[in-house]
Amino acid sequence: xxxxxSDCLRWQQVASELLTNKALYSYQTEAMKxxxxxxxxxxxxxxxxxxxxxxxxxxxKNYPPKQGWLYVPIPVDQESKSQRGFNQVIGLAExxxxxxxxxMKQTHxxxxxxxxxxxxxxxxxxxxNYSGSEGEILQKKVVLLDDVYxxxxxxxxxxxVLKKHGAALVRSVTLSR
Numbered sequence: 001x002x003x004x005x006s007d008c009l010r011w012q013q014v015a016s017e018l019l020t021n022k023a024l025y026s027y028q029t030e031a032m033k034x035x036x037x038x039x040x041x042x043x044x045x046x047x048x049x050x051x052x053x054x055x056x057x058x059x060x061k062n063y064p065p066k067q068g069w070l071y072v073p074i075p076v077d078q079e080s081k082s083q084r085g086f087n088q089v090i091g092l093a094e095x096x097x098x099x100x101x102x103x104m105k106q107t108h109x110x111x112x113x114x115x116x117x118x119x120x121x122x123x124x125x126x127x128x129n130y131s132g133s134e135g136e137i138l139q140k141k142v143v144l145l146d147d148v149y150x151x152x153x154x155x156x157x158x159x160x161v162l163k164k165h166g167a168a169l170v171r172s173v174t175l176s177r
Contacts, residue, residue, distance in 0.1 A: 137167045
């Protein structure tokens with residue numbers, strides 16, 4: 001195992017096990033920040049095509065559906081979806097067979113992660129409910145899909161819900177980190 005990043009070192013102190021995340025790109029470039037601003041926050045849905053095929057190919061290569069992996073996108077709240085017109089993760093992953101089993105607890109009026117600092121993100125309470133059928137993910141291998149891994153808080157919350165409902169193994173793939 002290689003050297004752990006600062007986020008992993010923090011998670012090692014509070015989580016029962018580290019979440020394995022694979023990211024295709026670095027978020028620390030101006031080009032990626034600009035892309036996500038335009039795609040996610042300004043709602044330019046056509047921009048999903050820029051990375052869609054490469055990201056989906058990356059996911060399938062690392063977690064082949066023939067090996068039983070389920071692809072679970074991180075949901076967005078209704079307010080974000082109505083403002084933007086789409087879930088940015090589902091837009092990027094629409095070439096994959098998605099298993100949508102998570103939903104937001106609070107659909108309106110929540111403070112978005114992008115508006116919080118690191119400390120505030122880490123203090124975020126569990127935002128997800130399980131919305132799948134009983135046994136849908138029981139003893140299954142799951143890959144969580146999200147656009148950006150910043151602190152990992154969102155993905156760790158999602159993993160907790162999936163594990164509680166019987167997922168055997170949970171990994172994650174993000175477009176950028």
